[in-house]
Amino acid sequence: xxxxxxxxxxxxxxxxxxxxxxxxxxxxxxxxxxxxxxxxxxxxxxxxxxxxxxxxxxxxxxxxxxxxxxxxxxxxxxxxxxxxxxxxxxxxxxxxxxxxxxxxxxxxxxxxxxxxxxxxxxxxxxxxxxxxxxxxxxxxxxxxxxxxxxxxxxxxxxxxxxxxxxxxxxxxxxxxxxxxxxxxxxxxxxxxxxxxxxxxxxxxxxxxxxxxxxxxxxxxxxxxxxxxxxxxxxxxxxxxxxxxxxxxxxxxxxxxxxxxxxxxxxxxxxxxxxxxxxxxxxxxxxxxxxxxxxxxxxxxxxxxxxxxxxxxxxxxxxxxxxxxxxxxxxxxxxxxxxxxxxxxxxxxxxxxxxxxxxxxxxxxxxxxxxxxxxxxxxxxxxxxxxxxxxxxxxxxxxxxxxxxxxxxxxxxxxxxxxxxxxxxxxxxxxxxxxxxxxxxxxxxxxxxxxxxxxxxxxxxxxxxxxxxxxxxxxxxxxx
Numbered sequence: 001x002x003x004x005x006x007x008x009x010x011x012x013x014x015x016x017x018x019x020x021x022x023x024x025x026x027x028x029x030x031x032x033x034x035x036x037x038x039x040x041x042x043x044x045x046x047x048x049x050x051x052x053x054x055x056x057x058x059x060x061x062x063x064x065x066x067x068x069x070x071x072x073x074x075x076x077x078x079x080x081x082x083x084x085x086x087x088x089x090x091x092x093x094x095x096x097x098x099x100x101x102x103x104x105x106x107x108x109x110x111x112x113x114x115x116x117x118x119x120x121x122x123x124x125x126x127x128x129x130x131x132x133x134x135x136x137x138x139x140x141x142x143x144x145x146x147x148x149x150x151x152x153x154x155x156x157x158x159x160x161x162x163x164x165x166x167x168x169x170x171x172x173x174x175x176x177x178x179x180x181x182x183x184x185x186x187x188x189x190x191x192x193x194x195x196x197x198x199x200x201x202x203x204x205x206x207x208x209x210x211x212x213x214x215x216x217x218x219x220x221x222x223x224x225x226x227x228x229x230x231x232x233x234x235x236x237x238x239x240x241x242x243x244x245x246x247x248x249x250x251x252x253x254x255x256x257x258x259x260x261x262x263x264x265x266x267x268x269x270x271x272x273x274x275x276x277x278x279x280x281x282x283x284x285x286x287x288x289x290x291x292x293x294x295x296x297x298x299x300x301x302x303x304x305x306x307x308x309x310x311x312x313x314x315x316x317x318x319x320x321x322x323x324x325x326x327x328x329x330x331x332x333x334x335x336x337x338x339x340x341x342x343x344x345x346x347x348x349x350x351x352x353x354x355x356x357x358x359x360x361x362x363x364x365x366x367x368x369x370x371x372x373x374x375x376x377x378x379x380x381x382x383x384x385x386x387x388x389x390x391x392x393x394x395x396x397x398x399x400x401x402x403x404x405x406x407x408x409x410x411x412x413x414x415x416x417x418x419x420x421x422x423x424x425x426x427x428x429x430x431x432x433x434x435x436x437x438x439x440x441x442x443x444x445x446x447x448x449x450x451x452x453x454x455x456x457x458x459x460x461x462x463x464x465x466x467x468x469x470x471x472x473x474x475x476x477x478x479x
Contacts, residue, residue: 024105026094026177027192029078035097035176037080039068042089047096051077066090071188073114073153079190082179084123088221090181091128092189099172102160102194106170109160110198111177116188117149123185124220129163130175134358136317137163138180139204142218145187153190155201160194162204165319183220207319211312211326214289217281226279230290233277238298245272246426247301249287249334250308253349253405254278261411268415272426275299283311284326291333300341303425304334305418307346309370310404313362314351320365327370331379342425345373346418347383351404355393380425387417 024032031037037048039055041064046053052069065085070077084090102109111127124142131137139162148154164170177192205213217226237244246269248254255278257265265274277295279286287308296304308330312323327345334343347367352360367383374381388399388410395403399410406414 023196024100024102024176024194025192026194027080027189029075031094032097032100032176035094037068038093038095039066039082040089040091040093041066041087045095061086061088064088068092073116073188073190079114079116079188081118081186081188082181083186084181085184087182087184091178093178094176094192099174100176102170102173102176105194105196106160106164108197110195110200111158111160111163111192112195112198113156113192114153114190115145115148115156116153117145117151118186118188120146120149120185120187122220123181123183124218124223125185125187126180127158128175128178128180129173130178131163131168131170131173133174134317135168137165137168138316139163140218141202142220142223144202157198157201158204159200165207181220185220207316208322210316211284211318211322212288212329213285214292215285216289217279217283217286219281222281229279230293230295233275233290233295234298237275237277237295240273240275241298242300243273244275244299244301246303246305246422247275247277247296247299248305248307249291249296249330250278250306251282251287251311252278252280253310254307255280256405256411260405260407261414263408264411264415268419275301281311281315282308283315284309284323284330288326288330288333291330291337296334296337300338303342303344303422304338305344305346305422306330306334307348309348309366310351310359310363313348313359313366314404317359317362320362320369323362323366324369327366328373331373335378343379344418344421344425345370345379345381347371347381347385349406350385350388350395351400353395353403380421382418382421384414384417384421387413 026032027037039046039048039053041055041058041061043060044055044058046055048068048070052067054065054067056065056067058064063086065083066087067083069081069083071079071081073079080092082090082092117125120142124140125145126138126140126142128136128138139158176194179187179189181187217223248257248269254276257269257276257278265276268274269276277290279290282290306327309323309327312318312326331343331345334341347370348363350360351357351363354360367385371381371383373379388406389395397403398407399413400406
């Protein structure tokens with residue numbers, strides 16, 4: 001009898017029969033014990049100690065206002081409201097407490113909360129947790145949040161699969177919940193909790209396939225201009241038609257050819273009827289959407305220069321293999337639509353000041369994978385990153401002021417470092433001067449263009465905006 005009783009007690013006390021953890025109330029009128037509520041913008045964090053806390057009149061964005069206040073759902077002060085106006089970034093966070101173990105919730109658990117979207121016509125939101133020093137997991141919710149705006153309280157249930165990625169360690173979550181916003185909006189939350197089981201009613205992207213699932217860039221700061229820019233680029237491509245000899249396809253770094261890089265573009269690529277298809281913020285799935293919706297269908301360039309993927313890293317800290325698959329999907333699509341075009345795939349540019357920068361390291365892992373996509377027949381790979389870096393591997397703000405986007409000096413470096421590769425693939429590029437040639441005074445000849453209709457007729461393009469006609473027969477001694 002004593003032996004049987006001891007056996008039963010041993011089994012009941014084993015981990016397999018331990019009592020199941022209860023639902024974890026992250027915020028139920030007050031935060032978890034030892035935790036507090038804070039409000040953050042892109043550079044400041046404040047703790048909610050009374051009924052409201054606000055961040056305003058920041059030097060870089062003086063018009064921005066971000067506030068968190070106690071509000072009501074079922075009773076007074078049982079909810080929290082995030083109010084943001086002209087904000088680059090706003091966040092309501094459960095912060096600062098002892099890390100929590102969410103491993104028991106991973107298999108079948110959910111994050112459940114009540115949400116009231118008061119206003120979001122010019123804003124966007126996402127739900128986020130921080131799972132370590134360099135681990136954030138976020139669920140974007142702009143489109144569905146706008147759909148429920150003004151409709152009162154809604155109960156949302158997200159599967160834990162929306163946050164958890166294979167290999168994550170959820171044993172010590174350092175920030176169990178955050179509501180992030182941008183633009184203009186007002187959103188209330190209540191009854192935030194993790195449940196052992198639940199039926200999800202809110203969708204989220206599949207992190208394993210999002211990079212190859214075509215989609216528009218749906219961010220609060222992009223949604224108004226992104227589609228009109230696509231339509232503008234369709235018209236530009238149609239206007240250039242088959243005369244476009246080179247096309248650049250990418251994100252904001254490629255879009256920069258129309259901004260800081262414009263003077264460089266004028267010298268190097270405008271004579272080639274170049275087309276820049278760069279969209280700020282684009283990830284691989286956004287580039288893919290554009291290709292599937294006609295951006296290269298009107299052209300047949302000799303070369304397409306591809307460089308994107310850094311936003312997969314910056315926005316999602318994505319697994320390098322997933323980003324690489326997204327890049328490969330775009331290469332496959334381009335080969336279908338531009339079968340006679342040679343693809344020059346560039347390594348994703350360096351970012352962050354130092355070689356050990358986390359996001360730079362992710363990009364380098366992507367570069368290692370995509371280098372293998374080159375067949376040196378139709379797809380060619382070039383890594384020109386060293387041209388941007390100091391001997392010790394640091395990235396200078398003299399080249400990339402924000403340690404991500406090149407300035408004019410950076411675009412000059414890009415063009416010159418890539419010139420040998422482009423000349424191999426585009427013989428017509430040999431017709432143009434790739435370095436400035438002094439012509440006296442303050443001007444430079446920045447490009448030489450031979451006439452396609454008249455023999456011995458040359459046009460000299462200058463950096464001061466002029467173009468000079470030169471007939472070799474009539475003007476002996478042309479250098």
